[in-house]
Amino acid sequence: MGDRMEGKVCIVTGAAQGIGAAYACRLASEGADVAIVDLTRIDQAREVVAAIEAMGRRALSLKADVADPGAMGEMARTVVAELGRIDCLVNNAGLMFDQLTATWEQFLAVNFMGMVNASNAVVPYLWEQRSGSIINISSTAAFPLPLSGVFTAPEDAPAPSVFPHGYGLTKWMIIFQTREMARTLGVRNIRVNAVCPGVTMSPATKAVVPQAIVDRLTEVSALRSTLEPEDMTGVVLFLASDDSAKMTGQTLVNDAGTWFTG
Numbered sequence: 563m564g565d566r567m568e569g570k571v572c573i574v575t576g577a578a579q580g581i582g583a584a585y586a587c588r589l590a591s592e593g594a595d596v597a598i599v600d601l602t603r604i605d606q607a608r609e610v611v612a613a614i615e616a617m618g619r620r621a622l623s624l625k626a627d628v629a630d631p632g633a634m635g636e637m638a639r640t641v642v643a644e645l646g647r648i649d650c651l652v653n654n655a656g657l658m659f660d661q662l663t664a665t666w667e668q669f670l671a672v673n674f675m676g677m678v679n680a681s682n683a684v685v686p687y688l689w690e691q692r693s694g695s696i697i698n699i700s701s702t703a704a705f706p707l708p709l710s711g712v713f714t715a716p717e718d719a720p721a722p723s724v725f726p727h728g729y730g731l732t733k734w735m736i737i738f739q740t741r742e743m744a745r746t747l748g749v750r751n752i753r754v755n756a757v758c759p760g761v762t763m764s765p766a767t768k769a770v771v772p773q774a775i776v777d778r779l780t781e782v783s784a785l786r787s788t789l790e791p792e793d794m795t796g797v798v799l800f801l802a803s804d805d806s807a808k809m810t811g812q813t814l815v816n817d818a819g820t821w822f823t824g
């Protein structure tokens with residue numbers, strides 16, 4: 563427990579469970595009141611709300627679709643009405659559980675436009691108060707690694723189809739948009755940064771990422787490790803707090819040293 567977020571109000575999308583829930587709890591442990599936004603998994607937010615309230619902080623659980631700009635506007639109005647202000651938005655909602663079945667249109671609507679919609683809903687408040695931090699959760703999937711040996715096709719296999727890789731592409735788009743938003747919003751002291759988690763052992767990862775890929779990524783990581791959701795929270799806390807007061811437009815990779823940025 564600390565006080566780096568004392569008096570601040572944070573919104574974390576996709577925080578009913580998984581890594582988002584860990585972000586919400588860590589921000590609360592440093593003094594923030596937190597709004598948890600989620601859609602189909604909103605019932606799981608009860609535990610997160612209870613954990614935050616047990617720390618003596620206020621928590622709000624809101625069912626809303628990040629893909630719906632109107633719902634995001636309503637969400638931001640409710641947060642201000644109930645918690646008084648907004649200081650930080652963590653755009654964490656994404657199609658992770660559904661990444662094997664989602665279409666390009668769904669990835670675009672949730673992973674990318676969800677981040678745009680939630681940001682547009684919150685920015686007018688940050689603009690007015692001339693401060694704020696937006697943290698966009700990207701992924702190291704934005705930078706594909708050559709994982710030779712995981713899937714070896716037999717010599718006589720048919721030519722593969724080429725298709726838009728919706729998950730990775732939308733995570734890549736988030737990095738571009740983060741830089742664009744940082745330039746547009748910096749004039750009012752609104753900071754925008756991106757975070758790329760590596761393989762993090764959330765329930766979604768355990769459900770959908772094949773063990774062979776987890777093992778291979780662990781092998782090629784400098785620290786020979788995957789991450790737990792709690793391992794991601796320090797980076798987000800840093801970007802949310804005044805510790806990063808002069809940092810904007812940046813992308814922080816936290817992946818046990820699997821992908822080295824140049």
Ligand SMILES: NC(=O)c1ccc[n+]([C@@H]2O[C@H](COP(=O)([O-])OP(=O)(O)OC[C@H]3O[C@@H](n4cnc5c(N)ncnc54)[C@H](O)[C@@H]3O)[C@@H](O)[C@H]2O)c1
Pocket residue numbers: 575576577578579580581582599600601602603604626627628629654655656657658659660672676699700701702703758759760761762763764765766767
């Ligand atoms: N787990 C990993 O290894 C990993 C790695 C890199 C990046 N990420 C990213 O981190 C974030 C969290 O990952 P996770 O592993 O906890 O996955 P997760 O699927 O458990 O978390 C995403 C949350 O977003 C919610 N959500 C989905 N669609 C929504 C919508 N339309 N509106 C509101 N909420 C919605 C889900 O209900 C879920 O609770 C995701 O953006 C994911 O892409 C995860």
